Amino acid sequence: MAAGEMCFMCDLEADHCAHVIAEADKSIQTLSERGLINFDLMSPMNGVALCASCHIRYDNHCDPRLIFYPKDIDFFIAFELRNRIRRRKDGSSRTVPTAAQYAKRGGLYTRIVFRRKGQDTAIVKDPACWHGAPLGSLRRVFGIMGCPRADGIPEEDMLRLRDLWDLYFRDNEGLAQTVATRYGFSATEEDFGLGGVDSDNDEPGVPGEDSEIVKRDEEEDEEEEEDGSLRKRRAPAGTWQQPKPVPFNYRNWCWEYGPRSSSNQKAETFTLHGPTSFVRNP
Template sequence: MSTSTSTTQVCDVVGKEDPQVPLWYDANLINFDLTSVDNGIALCPTCHVEFDQTADPGFVLLPADLQYFIIVELDGRQEQKLAMKNGKDVHRKVPTAEEYKIHQSNNGKVPTNAAGGLYRPIFLKNYLLGGRLPSHILDTLSAPKQWHGAPVATLRRGILVLGGARVQSLDAETRSQLELLRDLYFLDDEETSPAVCSRQTQWVARQGQKRPLDDEYGGQNKLPESSNPAIESGNRRAADEGITSRQSPRGALNAPRRWTLGPGLTADEAVSRYAPLLKDRQSKNSLESMSSF
């Protein structure tokens, strides 16, 4: 994964002194040994420095197929719910390096003898050659590459970017997928979280919608064309509305199914769009407070 320099350095993907490691263990997200090769990556010295700048990283690595991790997590949630009904305790399972590679191989992305699945090097800064590296060369370096390590380790680094000003360096779809994964991993007790309750999000994830090949593995700053998927089957639509009516608070059926707070949405539009949900939530909390007296 180095940038073709004569010298490479091996660095930890999840840092030895990362203060959030216990939280990831508690969430059953770390399924690899932090001292093993699954947590190591070879980088050029400059990329190593930028990778380790956790407060303001200039380089991160992400799985090329983030949708796969969303689907695995949503399927796992259903398995956990069924197990709980039967009095069993099922812990979260996240894809291993081998499972991700097999998934990619089954989809024709990598050969069966590949070192690992595909990962996208994302340059949050143009720091190579003092920022003088031509954009077409940077695009070449950003092409997906095989890596042998634990995919969840890269997600730790990627989620960090969401809290910084360089989040603008992520394309819209990657940013949206990372935000959804973060919410699914760490907001599983929030029943009103859009990541948990949004029927539309679950439907899109289970359908496994993919970007066109040139978008999926293209430059990280290319914005995908907007889409508006629709369910053509009447039975499926009826079933979806039935589930929505059971899961959504009163007054929410007139609200949009998709939780979209993109850059094109104004604050007034956001308030108007989700006012029924917020109003019902506030009323519920007020009733609970009154009943406590």
């Protein structure tokens, strides 16, 4: 979390980093088995910057006071319908949209502050960009759709979220066809209006802003000679080399990344190295 970053839900400065899917969430294994977790739970993809007050309200699972979820729910419905056709054809596993793929659609999230004392209705705030894993936010909203305050979710969004829940958790092709028809798709359609958005996982794996890949003019390595001795070998100038990450204990870092630790200090200490690991800064 960068210094001076603002709370995702209000106008105060963010001093906490909340986990979207909590460590204690007992559904993690089921979600993983269904292919609904395509990101590292111990990475910034599973974190959102909040102020202390919003963090408390966000973490109250039994009576949540605020929530956020992807604004373009239709994208996730179309993506799943298209992926179902692919799975029937080749027997592959489910793939779901990554943060990078949703960013191509704008990456906007609906933010809602539910009713509280002295407030007649929920407040639906202007959509905002968030760069975390969209499936994490969907898991969170799925978990609170039955709570008393969920009437603050706009009716049209609730209907779409229920359709998406059915597609993710009910292995019923008849129901899937009903959903497809409702959104104007046919059983033989393969593109579903998604254009060039691939259904393969496209999280950072090549040089990019999210991967710690360093361009080096010269890279030395050791190569064994025929006589058993070692000599230095240089990589071609201008090639991309992946630095080796320094192992560290995730559990002592990420799950304490919030009010009980200095998040700014630790954010300065480690840098994201691809979608699943970190490297220690020099």
